[in-house]
Amino acid sequence: MGILRVDELRKSYGAVRAVDGMSFDVERGELFGFLGPNGAGKTTTIRSLTGQIVPDAGTISVLGTDPTTAPLETRRRVGILPEQASPPSFLTPREYLEFVGDVRELDEATVAAGIEHWAERLGFASKLETLHTDLSRGQQQKVMIAQAFIHEPAVVLIDEPLANLDPLVQEQVKQFLTAYAADDNAVFVSTHNIDVAADICTRVGIVADGRIVTERSLVDETGDSLLETFLEHVDDADARDMPALERTEIEA
Amino acid sequence: MSGEQTGQDEPQTGQLERVSDIGGGIGSGGVDSGRVGGIGNGTNRLLFTTLLREEWRLHTRLFGGWRFASFPLLIVLLAAGATVALLETGTAPSTIVLGLHVLALGFGLYSGTAGFAGSNMLENVFGRLSLVLSSASTLPLSRRRLLGIFLVKDALFYAVVFVLPMATAAVPIGGRSATTPTDLLALWFSLSLVFAAGMTATVALIAVRTRGVPTWAIALALVSAAAGTWALDGSAAIESVRTLIVPLSGSLPAAVGLAGGTALVAAASLALYDPTYGRPTRTASDRFSQLRAAGDRLPFADDPLVVKTLLDLSRSAGGVWKPFVSAGILLALVAALVGVVREITGIEPAPGIFFGGVLGLAAFTTYNWLTQFDSLEFYLTYPVAIDDVFRAKRAAFVLVGTPAVAVPYLAAVIRFEATLVDAAVGAILLAGYGLYYYGLTVSIAGFDPNEFLFDSVRFGTFTVGVAVAIVPTLVAGFVVVPPTPTLAAALAVAGIGFGALGIVLSGRAGPKWAERYRNE
Incomplete structure (x- = not known):
């Protein structure tokens, strides 16, 4: 049984069915890709998984907790990296991470060590005393990555992990996420970037119309590319935000 | 706003739709590479109508x-009623007209308060709300030009949806006669002029700020000017203030002078405005x-949510x-009102009761400042209860709001x-x-106090709630100056009672808004 389990999840906003019968499991050691076009229901699913919203139906289990009934307990145990840009906070990265450590009830020594470790690893050590609002978007994203991992959670939920990062740091983050998942943790990555999913995920669930339409393992797999699989299962209506996406035969 | 900022999929689709609308509008209007050098009045008109459409759709x-x-319609009911x-x-009609002008001036000043805060607010607040305003980096349009048209649009938009309904007060003042339409129009123009003057004053401050003048220097200059005017206390000074803020009662040349001065200051402000201004990177x-x-020594410092709020505000x-x-x-506006009313009617209110009752309204703006730099969605990614967030905001409000109103009081x-x-x-009333x-x-606006101003249901509820007390x-x-012991005791009880009610309302806000956010 997975440490992250979703069964028949449903959520509507008025007449719009954002999530419609979503089911999947994620095991320890997996880097699970939640791949789908905009509007497929990815963010709504993540918000349900972290107890930010209450679903209309279905069951969720995250590390044995139910985020619908015990959202704080779930959020205490997991790390969350939202896609939404962080608000214009005037704390410095050091203060921001101290704030996160504080609300996560970590001891000061752990937080202090975590700050040095992550600042060094992601390359923002020289920016630790700069106000967050004065950092570039890429630097802000690095700080947000650090806050999601500072308490070393067994499950991390990430919405678009590589947004705003330069290529070098993207590569570092990809390697880190792979290693982190392999260390008996689970990393759940929501993305609409097929290349990112193909690059780092061990398994991918393709989302369309508010549910997973197919899953496939990417470990030692040959055959169709992930893009081919994606196009097979995401029809024109689901790909409405990618109007230029169409099959093109390239002759050798 | 919260619906659009939640990061959920559906509102994002809404934003995309807006982008395509605007993009299509501008593209079809001809701001293309072939016309960059020849952008003229046609483009101004297009930008204006696009911004106007965007404003309407936003609301x-x-x-x-x-x-x-x-x-x-709600404003009509309130103003006429x-x-x-x-x-x-x-109450003398001239006093009512004066009060309406003070309100219009205050609203004009307030409309630009976010801009007064500085360029970061301009980017983060206006830029987030108006996609066209923030398009200077992607379209061949200067930031100065966009800001100018944006402000003209704002002034006209609010002159119609807010100031015009206020002007319907002319109907009960003048009675229904053949001149009523003319009276209404005259009052509308007069109020709009004062509103625009207020907005322009704020824009001028923004422009000065973009030239690197420190905020403290601007604040000091404003306080000095206000204190100097107040210290004059002569009927001439009072008369000057009244002529300035009530063009309808003054001479035509004075009104024309105010209009010309406003236009001049607005143009100079735009010329002074430095679109490339960037604050140096700050460290702390x-x-x-x-x-x-x-x-253990400072109140509330053991709560990280309070500390974060205070640091965000202070920086x-x-x-x-x-x-x-x-x-x-608020103090300056009310003091001016009191002074002019005294000049007209010879009546002067009990200052403690009057200022204590009115200055409490600063609670709205103080809370607004305390919620500018975070959102409930932000806290929902941490093991933090929404109830605790509201409790922290209340603690920060007490810490910041108390001296902010105690000093002017x-x-x-x-x-x-x-x-x-x-x-x-008055002190009890102020606190309560x-x-x-x-x-x-x-209770009414949750975490978005700045955004419920144009929601007629919420605004109506808020107005009635305020009116019941004030x-x-x-x-x-x-009426009773100085207050009798009986009246003083009754008002003190009212202050304590309303204060207790406020604590109950703010205490219930956490569970209420948690429920609403989680079950949206």
Whole structure:
């Protein structure tokens, strides 16, 4: 049984069915890709998984907790990296991470060590005393990555992990996420970037119309590319935000 | 706004739709590479109409079409209703007209308060709300030009949806006669002019700020000017203020002068405005851990949510002085009103009761400042209960709001020579009503106090809630001067009662908004 389990999840906003019968499991050691076009229901699913919203139906289990009934307990145990840009906070990265450590009830020594470790690893050590609002978007994203991992959670939920990062740091983050998942943790990555999913995920669930339409393992797999699989299962209506996406035969 | 910022998929689709609308509009209007050098009046018109359309859609999407569309009707009801009530109680028409102008000026100043805070607010607040305004980096349009058209649009938009309904007060003032339409139009023009002057003053401050003038210097200059004017206390000064803020009562040349001066200052401000202004990157020592370490000595410092709120406020443009400036503007407007009313009618209110009742309204702006730099969605990614977030905001409100209103209140009771009883009752009213207005704001608007202004249902509820407390208090403050012991005791009980109600309202806001956010 997975440490992250979703069964028949449903959520509507008025007449719009954002999530419609979503089911999947994620095991320890997996880097699970939640791949789908905009509007497929990815963010709504993540918000349900972290107890930010209450679903209309279905069951969720995250590390044995139910985020619908015990959202704080779930959020205490997991790390969350939202896609939404962080608000214009005037704390410095050091203060921001101290704030996160504080609300996560970590001891000061752990937080202090975590700050040095992550600042060094992601390359923002020289920016630790700069106000967050004065950092570039890429630097802000690095700080947000650090806050999601500072308490070393067994499950991390990430919405678009590589947004705003330069290529070098993207590569570092990809390697880190792979290693982190392999260390008996689970990393759940929501993305609409097929290349990112193909690059780092061990398994991918393709989302369309508010549910997973197919899953496939990417470990030692040959055959169709992930893009081919994606196009097979995401029809024109689901790909409405990618109007230029169409099959093109390239002759050798 | 919260619906659009939640990061959920559906509202994002809405934003995309808006982008495509606007993009299509501009593209079809001809701001293309072939015309960059020849952008002229046609493009200005296109930008203006696009911004106007965007403003309308923003409000109707935020509040729902009918709730926003009925907002002007609500203002009509409030303006006409209040005018009838004031006339019935013997208030002079000239005093009502003056009050309307003070409101219009205050609204004009307030419309630009976010801009007064500095460029970071301009980017983060206006840029987030208006996609066209923030398109200078992607379209061949200068930031100065966009800002200019944006402000003209704002002035005209609010002149129609807010100031015009206010001007319907002319109907009960003048009675229904053949000249009523003319009276209404004249009052509308007069109020719009004062509103535009207020907006322009704020724009001028933004422009000065973009030239690197420190915020503290601007604040100091404003306070000095206000204090200097106040110290004059001559009938000539009072008359000058009245002529300035009530063009309808002054001469035509004075009104034309105000209009010309406003246009001139607006043009100069845009010319002065430096679109390339970028604040130098700022660093700070670790104040967070220092404050947290002082948790046993400083009130509320043991709560990281309070410390974060206070640090965000103190480091944003304008710092902790912003609530003081907002309260100072309120004080200046009310003091001007009191002075002019005294000149007209010879009646002067009990200053403690009057200023205590009114200055509590600064609770709205103070709370607004405290919620500018975070969102509930932000806290929902951490193991933090929404209830705790609201509790932290209330603690921060008490810490910041108390001195922000206490200083102007003390200045007012000293300046207007309040009796001891009057000053004591006023202080109770200030504290109690401040807490009540705060509780009312939090209960009705949640985490977005700045965005419910044009939601007719919420605004109506807020207005009625405020009126229930303030109207009887102001009437008592004007009628019984100095206050009798019985009246003083009754008002003190009212202050304590409303304060308790405010605490209950703000205490219930956490569970209420948690439920609403989680079950959206």
